[in-house]
Amino acid sequence: MTSDELQKTEEIALKIRRLVFEHTIKNNGGYLSQAASSADFLAALYSKILNLGKSIAPDMPLAYAGNPSSMNKNYTTGALYHGEKKDEYDRFFVSPAHYALVIYAALIAVGRMNEKALDLFNKDGSSVEMIGAEHSPGMEVTNGSLAQTLSMASGVAFARRVKKEKGRVWVFISDGEFQEGQTWETFLTMGHYNLNNMAVIADMNGQQCDGAVHTVMQIGDVEQKLRAFGANVMTVDGHNIKEIYRASEIKPYNGPLVILANTSPWRGMNALKKRYPRLHYVRFKSEAEKQNLKEEISKQLY
Amino acid sequence: MKVVQKPYAKAFIDFAKDKKDVYCVTADLTSSCEVDTFRDQHPERFISLGMTEQNMVSFCSGLAMEGFWPFIHTFAVFLYRRVLDQIICSAAYPNRKVRLMGFLPGITTPGGITHQAIEDIAVLRCIPNMTILETGDATEVETVLDIADSIDGPVYVRVLRGEVLRLFDSPFQFNRLRLLSEGEDILLLTSGIMTEEALKVTGALKNAGVSICHLHVSTLKPFAEKEFLDCLSKVKHGVITLENHVITGGLGSIVSEIMAENGVSKKLTRLGLKDTFAHGASLYYLLAEYQMDAENLLKTVEKMMNIQTGIKKDNFLNTRDETGIELEKTEDL
Numbered sequence: 001m002t003s004d005e006l007q008k009t010e011e012i013a014l015k016i017r018r019l020v021f022e023h024t025i026k027n028n029g030g031y032l033s034q035a036a037s038s039a040d041f042l043a044a045l046y047s048k049i050l051n052l053g054k055s056i057a058p059d060m061p062l063a064y065a066g067n068p069s070s071m072n073k074n075y076t077t078g079a080l081y082h083g084e085k086k087d088e089y090d091r092f093f094v095s096p097a098h099y100a101l102v103i104y105a106a107l108i109a110v111g112r113m114n115e116k117a118l119d120l121f122n123k124d125g126s127s128v129e130m131i132g133a134e135h136s137p138g139m140e141v142t143n144g145s146l147a148q149t150l151s152m153a154s155g156v157a158f159a160r161r162v163k164k165e166k167g168r169v170w171v172f173i174s175d176g177e178f179q180e181g182q183t184w185e186t187f188l189t190m191g192h193y194n195l196n197n198m199a200v201i202a203d204m205n206g207q208q209c210d211g212a213v214h215t216v217m218q219i220g221d222v223e224q225k226l227r228a229f230g231a232n233v234m235t236v237d238g239h240n241i242k243e244i245y246r247a248s249e250i251k252p253y254n255g256p257l258v259i260l261a262n263t264s265p266w267r268g269m270n271a272l273k274k275r276y277p278r279l280h281y282v283r284f285k286s287e288a289e290k291q292n293l294k295e296e297i298s299k300q301l302y
Numbered sequence: 303m304k305v306v307q308k309p310y311a312k313a314f315i316d317f318a319k320d321k322k323d324v325y326c327v328t329a330d331l332t333s334s335c336e337v338d339t340f341r342d343q344h345p346e347r348f349i350s351l352g353m354t355e356q357n358m359v360s361f362c363s364g365l366a367m368e369g370f371w372p373f374i375h376t377f378a379v380f381l382y383r384r385v386l387d388q389i390i391c392s393a394a395y396p397n398r399k400v401r402l403m404g405f406l407p408g409i410t411t412p413g414g415i416t417h418q419a420i421e422d423i424a425v426l427r428c429i430p431n432m433t434i435l436e437t438g439d440a441t442e443v444e445t446v447l448d449i450a451d452s453i454d455g456p457v458y459v460r461v462l463r464g465e466v467l468r469l470f471d472s473p474f475q476f477n478r479l480r481l482l483s484e485g486e487d488i489l490l491l492t493s494g495i496m497t498e499e500a501l502k503v504t505g506a507l508k509n510a511g512v513s514i515c516h517l518h519v520s521t522l523k524p525f526a527e528k529e530f531l532d533c534l535s536k537v538k539h540g541v542i543t544l545e546n547h548v549i550t551g552g553l554g555s556i557v558s559e560i561m562a563e564n565g566v567s568k569k570l571t572r573l574g575l576k577d578t579f580a581h582g583a584s585l586y587y588l589l590a591e592y593q594m595d596a597e598n599l600l601k602t603v604e605k606m607m608n609i610q611t612g613i614k615k616d617n618f619l620n621t622r623d624e625t626g627i628e629l630e631k632t633e634d635l
Binding site for chain 2: 068069070133134145147148150151154157159182185188
């Protein structure tokens with residue numbers, strides 16, 4: 001990774017944080033801590049790690065086009081923002097659907113979507129939904145019921161290996177998903193079928209809806225657990241872009257690559273720490289709190 | 303009537319052997335679902351996923367996204383209870399061509415509550431994009447795969463295994479009702495193994511002068527509404543449904559919804575499990591215990607027409623007379 005590339009990636013990460021922050025202030029709430037924790041590795045993925053084609057989606061997201069069905073021929077998924085599907089290209093699956101705003105911001109920050117798309121966020125009839133589903137920009141599967149994306153992506157990886165395609169299958173998961181039984185069923189499967197064309201990156205921000213993960217349901221030593229399931233695990237500083245990039249370069253012989261990205265849910269927005277452990281969805285309790293966070297976070301982001 | 307041994311085993315091989323995109327997927331019940339020979343002959347298109355049913359449904363959705371056609375084989379009961387969320391979000395919402403081949407439907411297993419899929423049709427029927435098929439004889443087991451394969455979306459199939467009677471000489475037809483006899487007194491709709499059960503007494507009823515329009519139902523969703531209404535308009539006394547399922551949400555409910563929406567005021571009696579679980583016992587024992595057998599069908603007809611036919615159990619047709627084979631209580635799980 002060149003210093004130019006590093007600088008560019010840092011700028012993208014900053015842009016993601018700014019977009020989500022501005023949107024949260026404007027809307028009096030949002031999934032802000034998720035931007036703090038994931039902006040750096042998402043910037044690294046979109047700007048350097050993922051081998052994706054140019055977006056083939058409209059610059060401004062289209063309206064919701066109805067449910068997929070045998071009758072609905074107009075149906076497309078948000079994967080169009082990740083470009084064409086091709087042998088050598090990677091696929092990128094987003095599992096935690098509540099990161100939707102962060103993914104939209106990332107697509108904007110790397111020029112895959114128009115900045116005005118955020119005006120459509122959570123607006124009735126729009127595909128830029130709050131939680132997101134497969135029709136939302138950047139999404140390829142219906143991901144809001146956690147852990148299913150990892151299984152679906154494994155099926156895709158299995159199929160791509162049969163077809164002898166060269167691209168990797170990347171999945172972004174959140175650490176709370178290690179509480180889901182299906183996650184472990186899937187890691188068993190990835191190990192059993194040696195799906196070494198898969199790479200998983202987990203946002204280990206220690207946060208979930210009820211609060212800190214270790215108070216809700218401890219997930220323990222995930223690195224050791226994953227190793228026991230046959231995964232190649234790299235634990236990295238999830239805010240160190242060079243470290244993330246180096247880990248992504250590993251092409252395991254057996255089993256999937258898993259990058260555990262240790263992150264902070266207030267990275268780049270230190271004032272958020274005051275709300276700990278209630279960080280899942282930042283809704284301001286008072287105008288005073290909003291002004292205070294706005295001023296303090298602005299000082300850091302601009 | 304002739305009993306066919308393991309019709310699905312051969313049917314799946316014949317169907318899949320030259321289709322390079324068809325994958326046979328199982329969850330630790332490979333020989334129980336009669337696909338062990340396929341596994342041995344085509345290991346490259348066999349995927350064992352162990353007892354990871356939730357993962358299996360989503361994983362197969364991923365295969366389908368890439369243009370492969372996964373046929374998932376396990377017991378019916380494991381295909382909709384613990385995996386309902388996966389069926390909905392990974393298969394049904396995105397309308398993926400995932401085929402759910404459910405074995406041991408209803409009370410065809412002595413495995414008791416944990417193994418008897420008695421509310422599968424009710425649960426799956428309310429899911430958009432889902433198609434539901436049920437096989438009632440060896441011919442339908444042999445020909446349902448092409449039907450399932452032709453449908454653009456997820457399909458759930460109730461499959462019969464082991465010793466399966468051959469009742470029909472024409473293949474499974476999608477969304478058509480199979481007319482077994484014409485008649486003006488009563489319209490009788492049966493599905494799955496209950497058609498065999500009904501045939502034990504319909505001949506005797508005919509001899510006793512009762513005119514029954516008997517329809518065998520193998521497509522439960524969608525439903526051939528017009529064909530049903532046409533037959534319904536011709537009968538005088540009413541409708542009886544007989545299903546290997548709870549009477550809520552399945553065939554009986556489908557029929558009652560159509561009758562109500564079309565303003566048809568005829569008497570309807572739904573035979574099946576009446577808001578009760580079953581337990582582990584043989585099929586014929588359970589059919590009698592839960593008043594779903596031919597004898598109870600006879601009583602229902604007599605009550606609906608307010609007649610006494612004089613038919614005795616001795617007059618029933620022994621559908622398995624050629625071999626004397628009956629479904630054994632201790633079928634291998």
